[in-house]
Amino acid sequence: METSNTSVLTVEINPNLELFAVIYILAFNGSDPFIMAPPSYIKDALTYFAPYKDSEAVKDVRETFNSSLPFYTRDEAIMALSTRLAKLNYLGNITNDTALGLDLRLFAEFARESNFEAFYRAHLKDYERSISNLSKILSRAPRWYWHLFGRDYTRFRVEASYSLRIHPHSVGENGTVYYIGFIPRDMDPSKAHELALVILHEFAHPFVEDFLKENFQLFRNMSYYLNEIRSELPFTTSYDVDHYGTFYNYLDELFTESVAEYIGLKCGIPEDYVTLYRLTMSVPLFPLSKFFEEYSHMEKSGMKVSEYAPIFARHMAEWATPENVSALYWEVTPVTWVHETNSILFNGKVVIVYGTSGSEKALAEFLEKTLKRGYLQGYGQAPSIVLKEVDELTPDDMKTNLILIGTPETNELVERLNDRLPVKFLFNGSWTLGRSNDSVGKFFAFKITNESVISLPLNAPVPSQWGLIETIKNPWNSDTYITVIAGTDESLMGEVIRKGRVESYTIIGRNYLEVGFYIERGGER
Template identity: 30%
Template sequence: MRKLLIFLIFVILTSPVYSYQYQTDKVYVEINPNEELLSIVYYLAFGADEFVIPHHDYIQDVEAYFASYKNHTAVQILRQYFSDAETIPQRDYKLFVLDAYILQFSNPPEMKRIYAGWQDSDLDKIIDALRTFAQDTNFMEFFKAHERYYKRDLEVYASAIQLLPPDEFMKHYMNLTNVMFEFHLPYLLCIHGHSFYAKDNGTEIYGSGGMPPLVRRAPPRTLWSLERAKDTIFGLPLNAVYVNNRKFDELWILDFIYHELGHDITSEKLDEYYSSEVEPLRYLEDTIEEDMPYLGAYDIHFWFDTMMIYESFADAWAYFALSHIDKDYAEWNLQMQKAWGEFWQDYMITLYQKYTALSIKENRSFSEYIPLILRELVEKIPPENTKEIYENNVPVTPLRALDDTVREGEVVIVYGTQNPDKKGSEYDRETAEIVKSYLETFYSQWHEYIKIEVKADVNMTNEDLRKDLILIGGPVSNKVVQQFEGYFPLRFVYKNGAWILEKNPEFGSVRTFLITPDNIKEIPFMELSYSSPQTSLLLAIRNPLKKDNYIIWIAGADRYSTRRYRNPTYYLVSYEIYDGEKIEDGFYVQPLLSS
């Protein structure tokens, strides 16, 4: 009874004043009114574009309440602000900058400057217009009337925070005297997540703004995340592959939060030692861009010479934090960090383990060890060894395979014609055309022409077979799949009147993770086979006929499940299997070493 009473008192003391807020002694989380003001004015300016999350009922209310303000000065000035953004990533970047700026001001309608660390006269004009919009529309009346919508998202964030409270975790590695943690989130707009740092009357504030997911960093794996995910680089629709797993949602949010806190505790020292220690590590990022030049062009994290060094420090902190509560999730996410190009992350993890222990032992802030980590990183990955280390650590993935196409200049999508049911062959051909249309959008930001050809399996030449390939369908329907299936880690076999997806025991080493409605866990590669008629797969391997090229295979137990992975452009796994109930992700390397 005493424990229950203490718990109830805690709930009362920490309950937010509003249902769009959550607060404890040192942690504050909210659906931020400033960010939502920006989101709504953005929607009025551009409609339901690549950044607007389809909260349909909420959008109807926005349309009804703000209908007479679609030509307001704030709407016009926002259109002007984005007028020079020629690509979706450029718009993403400008939105992220504006979002970070707006967090320096108090809530509408006053929107007074409360932090003075960053001032920009052009952005101030936008703030002035947004302030006027908030006053003219009585924005806060709308905002408070829709707390029930915001509460749904806030509940997930609040439960995530309770899994690994930042103040409890971070106190071991930094001085928390006069420190607060704040996490600010929009609701309507998918704004690129970013770190948040401010000083206010002697109090330091660490946290984040914007929101996950960055689809091409941490693709959604649950229904909740999929409903909020937007491809804010190409605007492509996402595949309907998900489980219902609240714990996974919480871990996914914590990964974002601790990534941004990782920036907060490392960026100052990285900036301080930039010329002497960080800039000389540029060769690490160069190695990624040499292998994946298109990633380096469209992903804003590569737009600055050494941003990937900063990202790797933040990613390592996220791994370190989450490994305390779910090692399997942390390991799964680590494999995707490496697939994104951070081939040195295993070394970073080792260094973080070493220096976090020293931080506790010597009672010093972890940030003091950043220069030592930088120096040891050079020792562990000298420039002359980077390519070999890269090849031995970066998994083969569909993303990496599709990036190779910009070097080759072409990719062939191959559909099968062997299905006795000609409707099945026609359906696979249509699937190939859908994949082609997605690739046309995907490659639209590359500066050179990419040839995307759809071919029937019977029309493939020996020269074609050596190219970058995307194979559609299983071994019975597609002759080219028959030719290569011995090289795949997965294969369909027909048993007892049904197609079973089995593992190839001769394939080699695979890290395998299973995501179910209950948890995520690492499992042996050979543990599971799949007999569900909904089974679908997506995988990538090096082309055995020309090993600096790749093969992507998209297939399923039937023609309909084959089409489930029709958008292969955002996957940081070597393979993925989905059977309607669970997701299996596999990671493997296939080093291509110079002779």
């Protein structure tokens, strides 16, 4: 394969970003949603830097990132400062800091006075453990960007924090493309694969942006794809202007994500994991699966992305027209809780229907509080959340968004729907679960462990103790959804509420996690 053979890839816990993280830990006494460090690391930082907890740098961070500010405001401010820090030499070594802004001069002073470098070196083994798996996965990436785009950066740099949640982003300048973000501790293979795909996505942005500057005109009349995703996910898209504000931005994300997943496979990320990741991302990025498939055609043609652009654009116009784009959406996009939560907010109401077991009513009350808190934190508003028994439902209730709690034994409505459920309830002395594609076009199931993601056949066994959450379209109103929550005991039902809901369904057992996606209409698998 042709390659420039000149790019250098480096992965590091950036000392400036970790300096920022330590000052942030001091500013909020180790307790804040953006602090990701393990408790032992936080304790070390608070102890080592205790004499400097009232320094001007700490006061400045506490004021700038005040906890009373909205989450997204703090997130954007952390991202902006991290971009400046990641591109600089270590601040503690800069003696003539007059060129730095006041905030960074305070950081440099803190680094020198506290001997931050000694703390950083004392934790090098922790940092190295967190990045070792990533370095191996990403080592092949630069040649594949060259292969796709016919251009290169001299350096690919992963600059990360170990202990501060920095929103992943990228910058390309002066022959260097930077990934700037965070690398969590305990990077087992599954987490390493996920983060590698995020990094590959960010690395792809500068390449895709240059590509679109030259070729966007070929795609400009296909904004109906964006209109469709706005229609299906009205609240997700309206709150994320950066990705959904213009068709240009949306097309940028589609190309960037599909390139990242294609290169991820070339870097040795297992196909089952990439498939799981693509299905997850297919919900907010339509039609991601069609974009991904196009790179195989392009590779066979021997063309670069820029050469293949007219063919790509022609194919995209052929996939769907403004009149039938909605049909394509449901041919390639799995049904998930993300759809229901958007529909709940759009319609302003959800009815939680609990079964006859006393624990199911208690779970419904817990879910009501959880949903209300989540909606208020995420969107600043909460819909009407109504709790009812089955015999209290009205015909209008049946057409709204529903959450059903219980098995066919305890919830009559679950019993009525059981034949329509892709994950069905089966009784053989006790309630268990079975997967079926009778009511859907395509079905994907995955078992997830710390070490791997494994695609499951539909007849794979389900643990005898389980918690389930699954979402389908409402058969009484195609514009709303129904989510079913059940389990063999209350603790597993509570756990599945806390961990599930991104996929079409989640099954949790003792030391068992399964997620899956189903696409309700046909199409080639």
